[in-house]
Amino acid sequence: MSAAACLIILGSGTAGAYLIHQSAESSLDGQPLLAAAKTSAQDDKGAVKAAAPKTRKAIIEDSQKRVVTIESGDGLGSGFLYNKQGDLLTNAHVVSGSREVTVRTLNHKEYKGQVIGIGTETDVAVVRVPELKELEPLPLAEGYKAEAGDEILALGSPLGLENTVTTGIISGLNRSFDIDPYTYSNLYQISAPITHGNSGGPLVNAETGEVLGINSAAATEESGIGFSIPISSIIAQAREWSAQPMSKLPDVSAGGEDDDGGDGYADERDIVAYFYESLNTGDYVSAYSLLGSEWQGKISYEDFRSGYLKTGYITLGTLSLKKLEDGAQVTVDITAEERKDSGTVYQSYSMNYSVGYENGELKILHGKGEKIK
Incomplete structure (x- = not known):
C-alpha cells in the first residue's frame, strides 16, 4: 500500500459529529468576541513598556477567540479569522459544494458565512462573515522558517468537540502527496493529534501565538501524525479572493463548473x-x-x-x-x-x-x- 493511500483529509461527514455545546466562558462577558489582547502597557509617565511574553495559557485563550466551527452541506470543520474584513481561512474540502455555511464562534453565536474563494487543486478556501468585520484576526507568521522540534498548538473541533486544543511539535518538513482532487506540497508534519473536524483549523506557534499553517490531513486515525499547509504558501491566494471574491464557485469535487x-x-x-x-x-x-x-x-x-x-x-x-x-x-x-x-x-x-x-x-x-x- 502506498503512503498516500493511508492519508485522510480531516473534514467530518455530512452530519459532522456529535456536538458538545459548552456554556460561553465568563471571561468573555462584556468583551467583544475575538477582541485583541493588549500587547503593551503604559507606565505612570505614559511611556509604553514592552509587553511580557505571553504564557501558553494566554496564547490558547487568545487564539480560541478567533477560531470557529464551520458547518456546510458536506460536514463539519474549523476555520480562523485572518483579516479585518471578517474573512476566515479554512480547507476547501470543508466547504466544498456549499456557497453558504454556518459559522459558530467560541461563545456559540451562529452566523451565516459566504464562501468567496475556493481552490480546485490547493486545499484552501475563504469564508466571509460580515458580522465579524473589524474584529482582530490571528497574527500570521508569513516569514516563518520551520525547524523540527518547534512547539505548536492545533486548534479546532475534532469530532465536533469544539474549542479543542492539542499540543505537539513540528516533527517533519517538506512532506508532499496527493489526495484527489488536491495536491499537498511542502507540508509541516506535526505530532499534535488531529482528526475529523480539525480541518481548516490553525496551527499556532506555541511561543508567539502566530499562525504557522492550516491543519489539513492525517496519516491514519491512529498514527498520531498530522499535516499542515504552511500559511506562507496560501496567503497570497487567500488575499486575492478577499480583494476580488469569486462570482461563481468551481465544483471542486468534480473538477469543473457547478453542474x-x-x-x-x-x-x-x-x-x-x-x-x-x-x-x-x-x-x-x-x-x-x-x-x-x-x-x-x-x-x-x-x-x-x-x-x-x-x-x-x-x-x-x-x-x-x-x-x-x-x-x-x-x-x-x-x-x-x-x-x-x-x-x-x-x-x-x-x-x-x-x-x-x-x-x-x-x-x-x-x-x-x-x-x-
Missing part, C-alpha cells in the same frame, strides 16, 4: 452523503428511499430502521468516487457512535457503495462494509 445531473446531486458521492445525513437526523424514511429496489427487497423498512436505533452520530471521512461503465463506486471511512449495554463505543468502518440510476433516479444499489481495527 448537477438534473436530480440535485453534483455526483454519486452526494447521494451517499445525503444517506448518512438522513440517518444522523433520524429521517429513516428518506434514508431507506435512497436504496435501490434490490436492496429494499432484502430488508423491510422496519428492519432497516431498527438496525439504526442504537446508532448515534456517524462521522464521515472523505468520499471517494470511481466511475464505472454502469454507474459508480463510492468509498468512505466512517466512525459510528454505537450504544451498547456496556456503554457507548466508537467503531470505524470502511464502506463501499455501488451507485447508479434506476428508473431515471439515482440510487444506492448495493453496499458493504468492514470494521477498521
Whole structure:
C-alpha cells in the first residue's frame, strides 16, 4: 500500500459529529468576541513598556477567540479569522459544494458565512462573515522558517468537540502527496493529534501565538501524525479572493463548473452523503428511499430502521468516487457512535457503495462494509 493511500483529509461527514455545546466562558462577558489582547502597557509617565511574553495559557485563550466551527452541506470543520474584513481561512474540502455555511464562534453565536474563494487543486478556501468585520484576526507568521522540534498548538473541533486544543511539535518538513482532487506540497508534519473536524483549523506557534499553517490531513486515525499547509504558501491566494471574491464557485469535487445531473446531486458521492445525513437526523424514511429496489427487497423498512436505533452520530471521512461503465463506486471511512449495554463505543468502518440510476433516479444499489481495527 502506498503512503498516500493511508492519508485522510480531516473534514467530518455530512452530519459532522456529535456536538458538545459548552456554556460561553465568563471571561468573555462584556468583551467583544475575538477582541485583541493588549500587547503593551503604559507606565505612570505614559511611556509604553514592552509587553511580557505571553504564557501558553494566554496564547490558547487568545487564539480560541478567533477560531470557529464551520458547518456546510458536506460536514463539519474549523476555520480562523485572518483579516479585518471578517474573512476566515479554512480547507476547501470543508466547504466544498456549499456557497453558504454556518459559522459558530467560541461563545456559540451562529452566523451565516459566504464562501468567496475556493481552490480546485490547493486545499484552501475563504469564508466571509460580515458580522465579524473589524474584529482582530490571528497574527500570521508569513516569514516563518520551520525547524523540527518547534512547539505548536492545533486548534479546532475534532469530532465536533469544539474549542479543542492539542499540543505537539513540528516533527517533519517538506512532506508532499496527493489526495484527489488536491495536491499537498511542502507540508509541516506535526505530532499534535488531529482528526475529523480539525480541518481548516490553525496551527499556532506555541511561543508567539502566530499562525504557522492550516491543519489539513492525517496519516491514519491512529498514527498520531498530522499535516499542515504552511500559511506562507496560501496567503497570497487567500488575499486575492478577499480583494476580488469569486462570482461563481468551481465544483471542486468534480473538477469543473457547478453542474448537477438534473436530480440535485453534483455526483454519486452526494447521494451517499445525503444517506448518512438522513440517518444522523433520524429521517429513516428518506434514508431507506435512497436504496435501490434490490436492496429494499432484502430488508423491510422496519428492519432497516431498527438496525439504526442504537446508532448515534456517524462521522464521515472523505468520499471517494470511481466511475464505472454502469454507474459508480463510492468509498468512505466512517466512525459510528454505537450504544451498547456496556456503554457507548466508537467503531470505524470502511464502506463501499455501488451507485447508479434506476428508473431515471439515482440510487444506492448495493453496499458493504468492514470494521477498521
